[in-house]
Amino acid sequence: MEGARTADFDAVVIGGGFYGCSIAIYLARQRGFKRVLLVEREASLLQRASYHNQARVHNGYHYPRSFTTAYRSRINLPRFVQDWPEAIRQDFTKLYAIARRNSKVTAAQFQRFCRDIGASVVPAALEHKRLFEPRLIEEVFLVQEYAFDTTRLAAWAQRELGEGGVEVRCNSRVVAINGLPSQQQQVVVQGQGLASEAITCRYVFNCTYSGLNQFAGDFPGVRSGLKQEITEMALMRMPDTLEGIGVTVMDGPFFSMMPFPARGLHTLSHVRYTPHLHWNDQAGLDPYARLDEYARASRVDRMIRDVERYIPAIQGAVHVDSLFEVKTVLLKNEGDDGRPILFEKHQGLPGCYSVLGSKIDNIYDVLEQLDGEAFTPASRQERQGIEY
Template structure:
């Protein structure tokens, strides 16, 4: 039954099976004369506008591929006479399935539900791979299909595949969860038994089909891409890729199973009980319940956390927690204050594009902190550079980065060491002015409560969706509930993931020494590209500069398996060696006066040495939680806007408490 896309596909395979002698096709039932005429022109088989009782009683089974809202009524009426294969979902709620179950029991007829991923070669291969691994602690899925005309029924039930696959692999269905509706697609945060959590995005949202499923175990993640028919097993920096066959096609295996059921051959198949189990579990995923002005926690008072608090203060009551006595005292302070336009990342188009898109958003909020009107030079080394002069020029032109070919004075740069030098107008930001602007915004926003000297030690996710944080201040510990939490602790971001049992983000931890020097020259910035080379940048204060070297400023570096910040002791300053190494490029450094050395633990995406990408990542944990890995300060405002937009979407989809 049915002449849509699914119906035509089922008919194609059934005709193939008929040619093999596995079945006899009695006919096709369609709703309209138009479809009837089309099928009659294409096939020499009986085409019906309706199914009579006599016809139903004369066949062994009916294959229903009609639109989802018709499934319940058709199954209920046909099941009295014959066996059925029906496309999923069998019905749109568990009450309807219970009625079908009674009809099946009374008539003695069987119903097979078209949970087609039970027959997918990738899923069957996956089952054998993950069985020895036990159960994952977190599951993420994205089943998003090209936009269609808005459907009038629940897209979550229409595309229940991820729930079906999880049940097939582990026998588990949701025991609770939160859903957010976005037009034709739904994002879900799911509580499974055995403390397993899941985040599924399902529906009609993209121009291309995306079907991915990832299982996170303790030290391994297993990623499945159904569009590419591959399974990737990721452990640290090693990835093992397994290609799965696409033949025989899942639909053929499904229909062959139905034919075996009709022949009364013993078969395990997706039946009414399974369909009822899955739908009942999915019904427990409900809209978030919160106040109209929710309580929001932001952990970390650096530039990213502070900017997020300012933006989120428009939506609710924000509590910003900072363990130090003042804002912006760590990575926001130990920084070269470069207002990135893109010149610095010739091997990462992603970082360049992100910086360019974020620039006007940042300047709209913090523009008064931007310092211009000084020359910023980028040079390409003659030797051991990862990019040639020619390619660097092409990179600048391709990305519309303005420049002129020019050199600074001889006493500032050893020209013999470089094959190219360009002069740009890339600014910096004044740290003190930026901090003052942040503090002014915080004071004006009455919905923000700033908690300084307050350390968040742990967290817990309640079944009601509330996030509970344990905060220590002046030796006393407080437990505080929140509707939403933004984690902006930078290098310490994975501690948050440990608290809530979210997947860890692979990070490389770098202990970096940044040298502050005084020089008798005007404001300038000098950077050698692209490798283990130096950079000298004005701070905006007269004669004061920051100096770093890719190799000698890096004191320690490694990727911790637990994702946590190592307990490194602060080393002795290496400033003399750093200055000496940089002086080979910048002769003026023989006049450098050492002011201080600043140390910071820098966190970057692990295993990205090939392109040195430094995007600002938003990790969407689900359950009303986000983490920010700030790549570049220039992206702070755009990142805050993105999270605020997502949170507003959740609020628009929520049920509000009275």
């Protein structure tokens, strides 16, 4: 590549969201990697999908049709709270309500499911039940579920990356991944000025979420089918009666409200109205470019009109902003709401991995997979002896 410089790293991690940062920190802290590079296309870390979501630390309640996902969330939640206590908000009441019609679970089934995964569930207090329209809601339960503050997670990541010696390049993106002799990889990085740099490394970790398949060169793409959605997460200022409360109505075409600590507001999402547009992922169709071109006309009015049938007090809420983002899910889990991780090793590019998680607590599933990998970071002599 004309004008390109060559630098050598043990690993290049592509994507500065929570997963990319956590993997880079893990490689430096736990696996002895001395030279790790983290490449992020935004101006700072944890600015895309890690920020533009419900900020919910799941405890399993959300997945009655996928026992494995529910149980893993239940196991991972206390670990997450212990590992990131400064980022966790617990000072609110979380309610799950079961709709009388169009729900895939009854109240009795939901209680039994919670017992099966070991998640706390008790009937809600009368004052909280009174928030709901009884003709539409069968039962309301008090549960244990928390929210996280992405800004505090970003501060943690910045600190740990620095202390671990990880080099971070923001406002940069990887445009190609190629295989080289001796099981080396080459990533081509473009900075703000579009100048390209060819970087060699032993390992590549593709943690770009919606951008998993958007690389030129030898990168084959992931084997699993992906669905992309442009979604709207409405940010609301709640009336006093709902201020310290989070609500999820189960299990069908309903909605959820969660505290959003990073802004001091609540998110409002709706199964029908949060997804604006969807398509099957394919190479060459950049999801982020499609999002940039999208008109972003809010559907919050439709959300509120439906929600107020179940919770009349929502009429006092004020729409402050909407977060539009691309959401990526595995096609194979469209029917059961399962949210496993995607962890692919690319056989044609030894040392190249693609990772996708759909929930923040999935990070433990990723780290367990990485624990089983036999990594061998390049020695200083090996790095000095590489010539291309």
